Amino acid sequence: MTRSADRRAGSDDLGLRRALDDRMLPVLVAAMAFLAALALAGSGGASALVKHWQEGAAAAVTVQVPTPSTLLPRTDGTPGQTRLDRALALLRAAPGVAQAQALSETELTELLKPWLGSGGAGTALPLPAVIQVRLTGSGPDVAALQTTLEAAVPGTLVESHGAWVQRLAVLARSLQACAWLALAVVAGVAAAVVMVGVRTGLLARRESIEIVHGLGATDGYIAGRFAARATWLAGLGGLLGALLALPVLLALATLAAPFVATPQTAAALPVSPTTLAALASAWLAQLKTMPAELLVGLPVLPAAAAIIGFFTAQATVRGWLRRLP
Amino acid sequence: MGQVANGLRDMVRLEAVGLQYERAGRPGADALRDLSFEIPDGGFRWLLGPSGAGKSSLLRLLHLAVRPTRGQLQVFGQNMSHAKRGDLPDIRRRIGMVFQDFRLLPHLSAFDNVALPLRIARLPEDQIRADAMEMLRWVGLAKLVDSRPAELSGGEQQRVAIARAVVGRPSLLLADEPTGNLDDVQAERLMLLLREMNRLGATVVVATHNEALVARHPGRQLRLAHGRLVSDD
Incomplete structure (x- = not known):
């Protein structure tokens, strides 16, 4: 062939x-x-x-509590929780919040080091407490949270990174x-x-x-x-x-x-x-x-x-x- | 399908057919004018006339390479003037054509050129091999099956072209000056093949200038001049 x-x-x-x-x-x-x-x-x-x-910054909120150690009066007028404890309790009970954790003094010092130097936390400046809040998927209504915190712990600031994100x-x-x-x-x-x-x-x-x-x-x-x-x-x-x-x-x-x-x-x-x-x-x-x-x-x-x-x-x-x- | 006087069905029927080629998008001169004739199934016709008479144009028309500009053309009982384009390949596969210039594919061997119509028809490869080899043996080219056209003489190329035209056992066989490049012996062999195909039932139309060949193989003649049919006898 x-x-x-x-x-x-x-x-x-x-x-x-x-x-x-x-x-x-x-x-x-x-x-x-x-x-x-x-x-x-x-x-x-x-x-x-x-x-x-979105999983990082957008899922986190920072809350600043001025004069965190000041005691808040109970309804009967006697001293109750500190402002920080009250804010933490409210945050942990709020829907859409996975975790609320106050920064320790060391963490705060580390955070402020670029602006105040290594001895920043030891200065006479009255520093607020900072609470890091991790949110769940949908997260809470940040505006409503701010209103609730302001009513219970006056002067509290809620800083959301969502807009930037x-x-x-x-x-x-x-x-x-x-x-x-x-x-x-x-x-x-x-x-x-x-x-x-x-x-x-x-x-x-x-x-x-x-x-x-x-x-x-x-x-x-x-x-x-x-x-x-x-x-x-x-x-x-x-x-x-x-x-x-x-x-x-x-x-x-x-x-x-x-x-x-x-x-x-x-x-x-x-x-x-x-x-x-x-x-x-x-x-x-x-x-x-x-x-x-x-x-x-x-x-x-x-x-x-x-x-x-x-x-x-x-x-x-x-x-x-x-x-x- | 049309009927003719002797009761045979028409293989080809033309009624007032005209053909005009376009040149640069404009209508050119008439290549064919008012052709009317029929060829019955199994008929044989010589197509005669001087150069430029329209023989090749008529064969192109019958091969469905062009459509008539005017009139009605029927092949296998189907009106080609109005047939759908998609229906034409099936009809073309039933027509064998031997071209004056062979029209072999230069990059294919003699075997592959002959096998091409069978491959297009998607026949089994075993059958393709057997049929193509049989045809090449018949035209005396069994030893040149691997040769490409450029390696073959004019006569050998003509024989490959003939083998390709008949390998599919066409119902209508058209040949344009098929003996032009053949010696007398080969020309006689070709005529015997065409006659045999005709005897087996194929309708055959052969265009030629070779009056001696026509004299040796008498048959009905269609004579053209200036694109018109001048005699059919």
Whole structure:
């Protein structure tokens, strides 16, 4: 049996291995996939920051109680609880409060060190007590809490970080939207690159296509040949781009870790790896800190590129074939 | 499907068919004018006429490579003037065509060129191998199955083109100057093949300048001049 006769069906009837270049198209799609990975990283990073802020600052309230040791009179006029104890009791009983803890004198000194120096707490300044309040998911109505505390312990200040966090969250979500927009633009450009490649292939194989068309090939048969080639090349480009992006994203994740890592994941990170094994271990640990959408999105990139290649080639070829009878 | 006097069904029927090619988006000169004739199922026709008479245009029309500008064209009893584009591939697969310029795919071997219509029809690979090899043996190219067209002589390319046209056992076989690149022996072999295909039931239309060949193989003749049918006898 001859070489040709031994070949399986589904061969390269239209000579697309030469007509659809296996260098330029994958390289261009790889560049698009690389940019898409960066956009995904931007989106994932912004999302992680929002989550981190909301779980951190937004979930906490600081309460200042001036003259904390002063005793509050009971209803019968006799001295009762101190102002600090009263405020703590009210806070712990309030709905939406997970924990209310007064800072110790040492913690307060540490907190004020930048402004008052190391002996700050020992000065004659009358310092208020500071209560750190951790909130549950929905949290309390901060305005109502302020009113209750003001009535029971006059002069108490409730400081919520929610407003700042909300503004930062809006900024982060805008960045996230921009990242998704960039991703859409990159996908569009990738489709345009595939379309140009396929159109070049159509022109190069115009005569072959007309012959095959005359032999009774359907549009689906011809478009399928182009789509198979474009899917392979775009998928290959997507894989290359994702692989190239991985070390860059790991490096970015390393830089971002202090801002987004939880105490548990931060503890898992090696401080300064000096050997290759330690570096690999550090990167593996870093992978765990990468945003989930990036961990999912990165392996999906080659598949997404392949899908873009398939559908763009199908649409381009079928549109072009309409000119044939 | 139309009927003719002898009771056979029409394979091809033209009624006042005209064809006008477009040039730069504008209508050009008429390539065919007011053609009316029919060819019954299983019929044989010589298509004669000087260069520029419209023979190749008529074959292109019958091969569904172009649609008529005017009139009604029926092939296999179906009106091609108004047929849906999506219905044409099935019909084209029932038509074999031998082109004057062979129209082989340069990147495919002789075997793959011959196998192409069968692959397009999605036949089983075993059958494709057997049928394509049988046809290549028949046209005397069994030892050149791996050769690409550029490695073959004009006559060998013509034989590959003939093998490709008949490998699918078409119901309608069209040939445009099929003996132009063949020596007398090969030309006679080809005529025997075309006659055999015709005897087995295929309708055959052969366009040629070769009056000697026509004289050796008498048959009904369609004669064209200036895009018009001047005789059908």
